[in-house]
Amino acid sequence: MAVGKIIIAGNWKMHKTQAEALEFLTVLKSKVEETNETREIVLCVPFTALSILSKSLHGGKVRLGAQNVHWEDKGAYTGEISGPMLTELSVDYVVIGHSERRQYFSETDETANLRVITAQRHGLTPILCVGESKQQRDAGEAESVIINQLQKGLVDVDQSNLVIAYEPIWAIGTGDTCESTEANRIIRVIRDQLSNKNVTIQYGGSVKPNNIDEIMAQSDIDGALVGGASLDPVNFARIINYQ
Numbered sequence: 032m033a034v035g036k037i038i039i040a041g042n043w044k045m046h047k048t049q050a051e052a053l054e055f056l057t058v059l060k061s062k063v064e065e066t067n068e069t070r071e072i073v074l075c076v077p078f079t080a081l082s083i084l085s086k087s088l089h090g091g092k093v094r095l096g097a098q099n100v101h102w103e104d105k106g107a108y109t110g111e112i113s114g115p116m117l118t119e120l121s122v123d124y125v126v127i128g129h130s131e132r133r134q135y136f137s138e139t140d141e142t143a144n145l146r147v148i149t150a151q152r153h154g155l156t157p158i159l160c161v162g163e164s165k166q167q168r169d170a171g172e173a174e175s176v177i178i179n180q181l182q183k184g185l186v187d188v189d190q191s192n193l194v195i196a197y198e199p200i201w202a203i204g205t206g207d208t209c210e211s212t213e214a215n216r217i218i219r220v221i222r223d224q225l226s227n228k229n230v231t232i233q234y235g236g237s238v239k240p241n242n243i244d245e246i247m248a249q250s251d252i253d254g255a256l257v258g259g260a261s262l263d264p265v266n267f268a269r270i271i272n273y274q
């Protein structure tokens with residue numbers, strides 16, 4: 032059904048060597064040849080796989096994404112990566128503010144905001160991740176947490192080049208998917224916060240071949256950000272080719 036452009040993105044997190052990435056791509060390409068052009072396919076891969084995939088994807092229907100970008104173009108920031116380093120490799124998307132970055136690497140709404148603005152300055156499309164923890168949900172705070180993340184994360188952001196991913200933390204990597212109707216309800220809450228109502232808003236958290244059809248049948252869900260199930264090309268292709 033979808034409101035914004037449909038984008039199905041795989042977030043490989045810290046998985047796959049270059050050799051494994053190429054092997055994956057060979058299988059995936061063969062399975063998405065017939066995929067409708069209105070569905071954008073994105074692979075958000077480790078930095079080390081960007082170069083080789085960039086060469087193999089050239090001109091194809093699969094787009095490349097990174098998993099982070101720093102707000103400075105260069106400098107003494109050990110372990111970080113800059114916008115020009117990504118655009119040189121034909122990267123189009125970048126995941127920002129993922130809950131794993133927030134939880135394990137002290138990423139904040141303020142740094143996520145700087146990264147989103149920087150991504151846009153370089154012509155990259157940021158995929159800003161928001162979502163509540165189990166504790167926050169149980170306390171009835173899901174909406175207020177997400178609204179706060181959006182208000183801080185979207186300061187001075189151009190909403191004409193933006194993707195939001197709603198990823199409830201308790202549903203990530205747990206097999207515990209958020210009910211699709213509930214994901215749709217929260218995504219409407221997110222859309223209400225935006226000035227551009229056509230922003231692509233994805234759902235992420237235990238998306239699998241057996242639940243994607245129901246998720247994508249919802250009125251406001253414009254795609255998925257897929258973790259574990261995007262590591263297998265057959266599973267990921269089934270998700271891309273949802274009914």
Ligand SMILES: O=C(CO)COP(=O)(O)O
Binds near residue numbers: 129198203205235260
């Ligand atoms: O974090 C996610 C995507 O960014 C979701 O991960 P899973 O699909 O493994 O739950």
